[in-house]
Amino acid sequence: MDVFKAIAERFSYRGPYRDEQVPRDDLRRIVEAGLLAPSGKNAQTTRFVIVDDPDLLERIGAIPSANRSLREAKALIACIVDVNPEAIYEGFAFQIEDCAAAVENMLLAVTALDYASVWVDGWLRVEGRAHAIGAMLGVPDGKVIRVLLPVGVPEGERRQPPKMPFEQRAFFNRFGA
């Protein structure tokens, strides 16, 4: 799929999935797209656990308030960062940015392969959910699941929320011009 088309068609999906498996070859291809994302000083610290074990999927989907795509996902990709990221440039760490860039690459790969997903982040940070899921996946101390991506073939509508026009967010040479 053309890269501009993938960027335009990516959307956040929280609806039902068809009862179709996601082959490991596709999951690997999606995560390989994430591995190729840039990272500060090429440190490549983001780690990924791909979940396709039915028991694990059921346990994660059973967490109260999980959205429908998490409950019905045929696979999940957990993106893992350090709890206390090491500073690698002038006292700054870039793991949040690195993880986000990897997630965006993976969402585009998901789109190109005709699956749908949603960037689950804030939900993980409340009621100890990141820690609970991390324990199920053997995530070691000092690391934490920052983002979770459900993957499956969407049964519901592919609907993008409206976006603000270019002129409201982008300017040539002077802010607000």
Place this chain on the structure above:
Amino acid sequence: MDVFKAIAERFSYRGPYRDEQVPRDDLRRIVEAGLLAPSGKNAQTTRFVIVDDPDLLERIGAIPSANRSLREAKALIACIVDVNPEAIYEGFAFQIEDCAAAVENMLLAVTALDYASVWVDGWLRVEGRAHAIGAMLGVPDGKVIRVLLPVGVPEGERRQPPKMPFEQRAFFNRFGA
């Protein structure tokens, strides 16, 4: 360009640019890719200033320690976030992630259009550089340039640094398995 090819060919470029302008249509297309990136609660807070004014480019390129791609860029894209981002979900803000996802989309668009760029972030945060460039571009109080992307046709080698293999960073169902 195919999305997987763009993801694989994107690289961080800090070398010389050819003396070729970047048409505004291309710059707009690149930034529109950024506008289409996901954002927490679809808040779309990232703002962009596209710099192609030669005087501004020269002043920014003259900042000491600017890398060669910043010095020779035919255009720059400044990605702007709030200094104190508003919490939009359970006390959390997502502007850093939103900005990073937009940057990654733009880097893929840059690649597809045969330009080259590099994600400049940490450099902006020292010696008041983000503030100084923000003042040149009329960035208002309360907002700050988080990322700067030089854009141009690369004259030097397109070289990707080595990436760690899948097995060192990604696992099925259990971390480290």
